Amino acid sequence: MNTKWLVETNGDPLGAIQNIFTEAWERFELDSMLVPTNGNGGPHLLHDTNELNHLNPFKPLMTLNAAKFLPKILNEQPEARIGAVLRPCEVRALEAKAKREAIPLKRMLTICVDCLGTYSPEDYQWRAERKGSQEGLDGEELQFARQGGIAAYRFRSACQACQTPIGDGADINIGVIGLPVRQKILVDIRDQATAKTLGAKKSTSLEDHPYFDQRRYVSTRLLQRGTQTRQRLIDNLESILPRNLDALIDQFEHCGECRSCFEVCPLCAADYPSKDSAGLYEREQVMQWMISCAGCGMCEQACPNHLPLVTIFTNIRQQVIDPMEAALIN
Ligand code: SF4
Ligand code: SF4
Ligand code: SF4
Structure with missing residues (x-):
């Protein structure tokens, strides 16, 4: 059973999160920690807790999916x-990857933080210049966490359509969405052993706390918005989207030597999806790829032809895979 814990932030939510990570690092005797920092939007492997002052899980820029490496x-x-x-x-990509290959998750402490959305690199650069500095832009979203972040239409389409902005599924999950982050944030710990090591005291009455009603309300609204946006993107692009797996594989054939989307995707490898003897991508592997897609949008961001890959993949799931799975259940 999860242990939930409201942590005082005393006006500095990022500082409070840095303290929690420092505590976790020391108590779990970690050797290093992969974290998003104020740098280029990619994760950095830190070897010393002092480096955690560069940590920023709310930087509105994502250039790599950490599950890839x-x-x-x-x-x-x-x-x-x-x-x-x-x-x-x-987290979703790492879970999907762990189903396919042996990953020593027992040697890991995973921490998931609510996500307030990210811009494309070009948009991020432009907004930072307008703002006068990256720091100003990097701190902007957290100020609006209680309302669920800033206007979502500005973000990458993968983020606008995101179904999973709530931190969940990790050993430790940090919640900011729907919460007054200058006062408190949520620490949600997956199991008793992790909670004990972290020194968290279980709070039995938290689910009735008024902050949780607000968090539930805002989370539900974000999920509804994500679902509606997904459908709107599919409807708008309907005439150009591949309708089945064969059409998608055919589309990849037209990409020539480009494999940029495969190269950045955490669920692909140099030889996956592989090609069959006729030189076409293996149908079953492409289908498994679609099923496990985490919706991060790194593929779309890397595509030199600006193909709306997240929408294409979502549509394939809706058209082909979801009906197949429903038929199997019935
Ligand atoms: S897809 Fe969702 S979790 Fe991923 S960066 Fe965008 S909003 Fe965050
Ligand atoms: S296919 Fe694209 S959206 Fe899906 S996990 Fe891979 S990079 Fe992310
Ligand atoms: S990145 Fe775009 S152009 Fe390149 S293989 Fe993928 S879909 Fe094709």
Whole structure:
């Protein structure tokens, strides 16, 4: 059973989160921690808790999905205990990846933070210049966490259509959405053993706390908005979207040598999806890829042809995979 814990932030939510991560690092005796920092929007592997003052899980820029290279980090350090601070779409990708390949998750402490959305790199750069500095832009979203963030239409389409902005599924989950973050944030710990190591005291009455009503309300609204946006994007692009797997595979054939979307996707590898003897991408592998897609949008961001890949993949799931799964259940 989860242990929920409201932590005082004393006007500095980012500082409070840094303190929690420092505490977790020390108590779980981690050797390093992969974290999003104030840098270029990609995760950085830190080796010292002092470096955590560069941490910023709310930077509205995502240039890599950490699940893509976490297995490599774990393999290169076979004895190390590694912490990873992830966005919800990175947790989903890591879970999907772990179903397909052996990842030593037991050597990891995963921490997921509510996500307030991210801009495309070009848009981020433009907004930072208008704002006068990256720091101003990086701190902007957290100020509006209680309302669910700032106007979503500004974000990448993957974020506008996101189904998983709430931190969940990790060993430790940090909640800010719907909460007055200058006063309190939520720490939601997956199991008793983790809670005990972290020194959290279980609070039995938290679910009735008024903050939770607000969090539930805002979370539900965000999920509804994500669902509506997904459908709107599909409806707007209906005439150009591939309608089935064969049409999608055909589309990839027209991409020539480009494999940019495969290269950035946490669920693909140099040889996955592979090609069959006729030189076409393996149908079953492409289908598994679609099923496990975490919706992070890194593929779309990398596509030189600006194809709306997240919408294409969502549509394939709706048209082909969801009906197949429903038929199997019935
Ligand atoms: S897809 Fe969702 S979790 Fe991922 S960066 Fe966008 S809003 Fe955040
Ligand atoms: S297919 Fe695209 S959206 Fe899905 S997990 Fe891969 S990079 Fe993310
Ligand atoms: S990134 Fe775009 S152009 Fe390149 S293979 Fe993927 S869909 Fe095709």
